[in-house]
Amino acid sequence: MDVVLVRPKRYGAFSTMRFADALAQGFIGTDVSLRHQYPRQFALAEAAHLQRLESYVQRSVLHPRVLRTAQADVFHIIDHSYAGVVRVLPAERTVVTCHDLALLAVAPSELPPRERRAVGRFRRQVSTMARAAAVACDSEATKRDVLRFTDVRAERLHVIPGGVAAEFRPMPTAQRDAARHRLKMEDRFILLHVNTGGFYKNVPATLLTVAELRASGTDVGLARVGVALSREMRQLAADLGIVAHIKELGRPGDAELCSIYGAVDALIFPSLHEGFGLPVLEAMACGTPVVASDIRALEELLAGAGLIAPPHDAHALASAVYQVLSSPEVAERLRAAGLARAQSFAWKRVVDDYRQLYVDVLRAS
Numbered sequence: 093m094d095v096v097l098v099r100p101k102r103y104g105a106f107s108t109m110r111f112a113d114a115l116a117q118g119f120i121g122t123d124v125s126l127r128h129q130y131p132r133q134f135a136l137a138e139a140a141h142l143q144r145l146e147s148y149v150q151r152s153v154l155h156p157r158v159l160r161t162a163q164a165d166v167f168h169i170i171d172h173s174y175a176g177v178v179r180v181l182p183a184e185r186t187v188v189t190c191h192d193l194a195l196l197a198v199a200p201s202e203l204p205p206r207e208r209r210a211v212g213r214f215r216r217q218v219s220t221m222a223r224a225a226a227v228a229c230d231s232e233a234t235k236r237d238v239l240r241f242t243d244v245r246a247e248r249l250h251v252i253p254g255g256v257a258a259e260f261r262p263m264p265t266a267q268r269d270a271a272r273h274r275l276k277m278e279d280r281f282i283l284l285h286v287n288t289g290g291f292y293k294n295v296p297a298t299l300l301t302v303a304e305l306r307a308s309g310t311d312v313g314l315a316r317v318g319v320a321l322s323r324e325m326r327q328l329a330a331d332l333g334i335v336a337h338i339k340e341l342g343r344p345g346d347a348e349l350c351s352i353y354g355a356v357d358a359l360i361f362p363s364l365h366e367g368f369g370l371p372v373l374e375a376m377a378c379g380t381p382v383v384a385s386d387i388r389a390l391e392e393l394l395a396g397a398g399l400i401a402p403p404h405d406a407h408a409l410a411s412a413v414y415q416v417l418s419s420p421e422v423a424e425r426l427r428a429a430g431l432a433r434a435q436s437f438a439w440k441r442v443v444d445d446y447r448q449l450y451v452d453v454l455r456a457s
Contacts, residue, residue, distance in 0.1 A: 095119075095126045095450055096164040098177060100150055107288055107370050108191060110346075112170045114257060118443035124450065129155075129162060151217075156180045166450045173214070175221045183223045184457040187449060189252075190221060190229050192367025192389075193237040194292045202364060204291050218242055225453045228252045228446070230368035233388035237367075250449055253393075254368050255439035259346055262379035262431070263354040271355035277339055281312040281417045284356040284380075286371035289319035294385070296328060297362040300406035301413060303332035308410070310417060313337040315356055317344065353378035357423070358416045361385065362403045369393050373437055376430030381423050383412045397429035 099112045119126045160180045167181045172190040195214045221227050222243040228250050229235040285298045305312045320340045329335045359375040361384040369390050382398035384390045401408035415422050
C-alpha cells in the first residue's frame with residue numbers, strides 16, 4: 093500500500109514533527125510504503141523570523157499546487173492545521189490526524205491577541221476535515237472537541253492515541269547522577285517544563301509555581317525544553333526573582349531528552365488545553381513523576397498516575413509539586429504508576445492502528 097504523508101518540513105509544532113517522524117520510522121519494513129510530501133522551503137525564512145508567513149504560504153499555495161498531481165493509495169495529512177489541502181486530494185482516500193483544537197476550545201478571554209485574530213481562519217481550516225474519509229483523534233477529549241466544533245460525522249472519527257518511543261525509559265542511578273550533573277543546576281530539586289510555544293502551554297503558571305515554592309523555602313530550579321521564554325515571560329521571571337533559577341535547554345534530540353526526563357525530579361505541565369500531552373507520556377515512560385493541569389486530555393492520559401491541579405491555581409500546583417518533592421513515598425508511587433501506564437502506549441500499537449485505518453479507508457473507497 094502506497095501512502096503519502098502530507099506534512100511540513102519546518103514547522104513550529106515540535107511535537108507534530110516528532111509524531112510524523114516516528115510514524116514514518118514505524119512503517120519501515122512493513123507492507124506500507126510511506127512517502128513524505130514536503131512543500132518548497134525558503135532558506136531565509138527562519139533567519140528573517142518569517143516562519144509563520146512561510147507556513148501560511150506552504151499550506152495555502154505551495155502544498156496544494158504540488159498535491160494536485162500526486163498519486164498514492166492513501167493520503168495522510170498529519171496535522172489538522174493542514175486540513176485545507178484535502179480540497180485538492182481524493183477525499184475518499186484521505187486521512188487527517190487532529191491533535192487538538194485549542195484555539196476553539198479555550199475561552200476567548202484567555203487567547204492572546206494574535207491567536208484571537210487567527211480563530212476565524214483556523215475554524216475555516218479545520219472545517220475542511222469534514223471532507224476527509226477519516227479523522228484520527230489523539231484522545232477521546234479531542235474527539236469530543238471535533239464533534240463540538242466541526243461538522244465531521246461521528247462515524248468518521250477514530251481515536252488513536254499517540255505513542256512513546258522505546259528509548260524513553262528509566263535510567264540506572266549512575267546515569268541519572270551524570271545527567272543531573274550535566275544540567276549544572278547545583279544540589280537542588282529540578283522541575284521540567286516542555287514548551288512547544290503554544291499559548292495554551294501556560295508558561296506563567298510554571299513561573300508562579302516555582303516562585304511560590306522558593307518563597308516557601310523549597311530550593312527548586314526550573315529546566316525548560318523547547319521554545320525559550322519570551323521577553324514578556326522573562327520579565328515576569330525577573331519580577332518574581334527567579335531568573336537565576338531557570339535553565340533553557342533548547343530542543344534536544346530524543347536521546348538527550350530522555351536523559352533530561354531522567355535527571356529531573358518532576359515534570360510540571362499546567363496546560364490550559366491539550367489534545368494528548370506527549371511530554372506527560374514521555375515523562376511517565378522515564379519514571380518521572382508528573383504534576384499536570386486537571387483538563388480532560390491530561391486526566392485521560394494520566395488515569396490517576398500523576399497529580400493534577402487547576403491550571404490557573406499556582407498555589408494548588410505548588411502544593412502538588414511539594415508533595416512529590418517532600419515525600420519519597422509519593423514520588424515512588426507516581427513513578428511506578430506512570431511506568432505501568434506508559435506501557436499501554438507503545439509505538440507499534442500506533443502504527444498498527446494507522447495501518448488498519450489506511451486499509452479500511454482504501455477498501456471503502
